[in-house]
Amino acid sequence: MEKSFLPLVTIVTETYKNFDYLEENIKSVLSQTYAPIEYIIADDGSGNFPLDKVKKIIKDNKKDNVIDVKFLISKENRGTVTNEGNAYCIAKGAILMPLAGDDEFYDNNVVSNVVHTFMKTGCEALSVSRVAVNEKKEIAYNLPHKIDYRRIKSIDTAEKKYYSLVTGKFYNMVSGSTLYIKKDLFHRLGGYDQRFVLWEDSPFLLKMFSSGVDVETAYNINGIYYRLGGISTGNINPKYLEDKKTYNTILMKEHYNSLPEYVKKYIDHNSKSAKCENTRERVFLYLSDCKIMLSKAIYAFNEKVGELIDKLL
Known part of the structure; x- marks a missing residue:
């Protein structure tokens, strides 16, 4: 890829209270070989965000390919939908890439591989693989599961994905944790649905698929180490249950x-x-x-x- 023609990528790390893996998260961003990168760290009202420690980690590890670092520190907890949405609204990058605070990029070439796929396919949205790990970073399984690749390949249009999502037979083909999108698409669809607090991805995917926008899949790219124990896999937050009720009814x-x-x-x-x-x-x-x-x-x-x-x- 010719570097002079490469788009700016905005990576957003979202945090809330749990900072156990934040250093690994940040270092996985700063070790990326791709340029140029804008980096936003958005804390959702933790009250104890370790700003000084984070600034030192960035100072000690940042290279010239990361052209800007921004902090978006909320005074109150508003939820993932608002936290990530606000970060996307101030992002300058053409491509938006989330990275939850307890996850980390799989290797140093993730962003390069993602951008290459965007440019090769001309897609507006891309989903890659997640490698699920436990707290010791021991690999549990891949998402989506490898036995589902052939089945997912047949769900090859926005309409088919729309029906799969609604019926709940989605086979982990797209996850918000590795859903990378063009900024123009995010704004064109009106951003995240503000009726939700924690559940940002499925309501947004419904917007996409029902509007005829498909998601390109590239499971040959391992995007992140996905730590089990978050909202989707750990103790269920009551606000998430309310989001599910809103989703299934309204x-x-x-x-x-x-x-x-x-x-x-x-x-x-x-x-x-x-x-x-x-x-x-x-x-x-x-x-x-x-x-x-x-x-x-x-x-x-x-x-x-x-x-x-x-x-x-």
Whole structure:
């Protein structure tokens, strides 16, 4: 790639209270070989963000390819949607790349490989692989699972991805943690849906897919070491549960009429499930929607098999 024609990339590290892996995170950004990079660190109202320590890490490791570093320190906790969205709004880069504070780039060439794929394909959005690891950085499995690559390859249009997302059979093909997008696309679609607090990616993907914007996938690129134990894998935050309820009731209603009948059945089921107030209601719902429950059970089983096979390979 001719360096004089390379686009500015903005990398955003988002933090909230947990700084155990922040040094590794920052160093993985500063060790990237790509130029030029703008780096934004956005803290979501932690109250104890170690600014002086972070500045020293940056001073000791920053090279000339990182042309600017910005800090966006919020006084109050507003959630991932606002925190990351605010960082994207001040970003100057043509390509936006998030990096959660407890994750780190897989190697020094991730940004270079991502930009090369953007330029080669002409895509507006790109998703790459995640390598899931435990707190000791021991590899657990890949996301998406390797056994799902062929299935995902057949879900090759924005419309097909749209239906897969709505039905919940998404096979980890796109994750917000490794969803890299053109800044123009982010603004054109109106940014993140502010009705949500912590769940930024699926509502935004619904915007994309329903607008006909596809996501290019490049699973030959390992994007990040993805630490298990976050919102998606660890203890569930009540605000995240509220986001899921909003997603399954309010947001799905807005898309309902444009979807085929088989997809509507999943929306109806998820909407009813979100409104169940006790175990009795939930059991009755599951028995009445046994075909959908069987389909979900098969999908969940496939996910577990995928994890097991990844560990054995």
